[in-house]
Amino acid sequence: MFGKEKKEKRFIIKEEQSLSFGGVNIVVDTVTGVNYIMTIGAGMNAVTPLLDSDGKVVIDK
Numbered sequence: 001m002f003g004k005e006k007k008e009k010r011f012i013i014k015e016e017q018s019l020s021f022g023g024v025n026i027v028v029d030t031v032t033g034v035n036y037i038m039t040i041g042a043g044m045n046a047v048t049p050l051l052d053s054d055g056k057v058v059i060d061k
Contacts, residue, residue, distance in 0.1 A: 033060040
């Protein structure tokens, strides 16, 4: 459309996995680099920061 700039998406799906109850996605905030794990399905959806083995939030550079 005229007068509108194309805006880049802030969140991208880095990885997807289907499970018997629904699915799990790893979503990255392209501004902060923070990775989130998002569960989908069975009427229960959730988003939480993804943690590494030391309990620290996973951040892409």
